[in-house]
Amino acid sequence: MAGSLTDYLLLNYDRHALYDRPDWYDFDYIGYKAEAPFYHGVIERGMSEGQVFVELGAGSGRLLQDLLRAKVKCHAVEPNIHMLKACQKMARELSAIEVFSSECAKAHDFLGPPEDPVGFIAFPFNGLLHIHTLAELNEALQHVFQRLPPGGLFACDIMAPAWEVMEVGSVEWGRLDERVSPQTGEPVWTYDRCRFEPATHLMHSELRFIEEGASRGVELYYAQRMWTYQELLGALHHAGFGVEEIYGDVDFAAFDENSPRLLVLAQKPEG
Ligand SMILES: C[S@@+](CC[C@H](N)C(=O)[O-])C[C@H]1O[C@@H](n2cnc3c(N)ncnc32)[C@H](O)[C@@H]1O
Structure with missing residues (x-):
């Protein structure tokens, strides 16, 4: 049974640079081949x-x-x-x-x-x-x-460029979405937030994953030049x-x- 975003925000997350975690990168993107x-x-x-x-x-x-x-x-x-x-x-x-x-x-x-x-x-x-x-x-x-x-x-x-976010400056945690773990077949919840830095044109994003029932998740961060x-x-x-x-x-x-x-x-x- 899914929790709410408020529940997930109370949990603990291990923080890594996105590309230090190819396992989570692949979890999110390996099936996407549109380009x-x-x-x-x-x-x-x-x-x-x-x-x-x-x-x-x-x-x-x-x-x-x-x-x-x-x-x-x-x-x-x-x-x-x-x-x-x-x-x-x-x-x-x-x-x-x-x-x-x-x-x-x-x-x-x-x-x-x-x-x-x-x-x-x-x-x-x-x-x-x-x-x-x-x-x-x-x-x-x-x-x-x-x-x-x-x-x-x-x-x-x-x-x-993410013009809408760039205009308001930041978007708080949201976009809660369900995925399925290829290893366990269990649901994994993901949500994110981002912040634009006008001086550098960098969009700083953070992405969280939490497996169903787990008390500790993973937080990945990355910065993209718009x-x-x-x-x-x-x-x-x-x-x-x-x-x-x-x-x-x-x-x-x-x-x-x-x-x-x-x-x-x-x-x-x-x-
Ligand atoms: C969005 S990922 C794309 C990975 C892969 N091409 C794909 O399509 O799944 C961007 C990759 O670029 C690498 N990267 C970051 N800075 C780079 C640079 N200056 N030159 C080359 N690669 C870079 C990152 O480490 C990361 O693996």
Whole structure:
């Protein structure tokens, strides 16, 4: 029987940075693959034989799973050691080690695959929101540009800035929702809150999980820079990319400035 939000607020929570807990990240997101057709489509039509797909901020390998199963050559770049280890474990479990390489690095300093040439680099699923300043965004995109061959492709997707929260400043604990634990089959309750910091444009979010009947839950925190679409498109242009395709949602809807997401495919000019 579910308690109320007031009941859950009285319980104790162990606090962790979101990406230090790949188990809880996967609990929340592993089944969500709505943006995969965008990235997989580019891999199918945009990469040549022998080239490698590089995922920046690959996390626990949510989007790499199906590619590794299909024996597409993949290189995972991930700065959080807990997420990276989860990703490497997943590649071993899929017996995909011969098509998989990885490194603990960030978008602005990764080396790339040790042997084969890069064809396509992606920074999916709001990964760019973890780059917090314009100087760092420019540095990262310029580094990506340098790592690509002429004609090489880069893609990313970000959500729209949370304008409503940004306007009011903060939203208190709420959005109580029920999930089911894959381990126990028991209900798990989740709720969250967030606070916008105007000086840095950072949205600080906290997310709680509490299993049915437990007296102690988990609290995860993370901060995302609320990039506007214009800022990201401007930084891509600044790095030298040309925009090839642009969509307003995961269903390939036409893009406009009120779109819920921006999915963009950019190309380094030939020659
Ligand atoms: C929203 S998760 C996405 C994970 C995975 N791509 C997916 O789709 O499930 C963002 C990931 O970016 C990583 N990250 C944070 N800062 C980064 C940076 N500067 N460069 C590359 N990755 C970064 C985080 O550690 C995290 O694993």
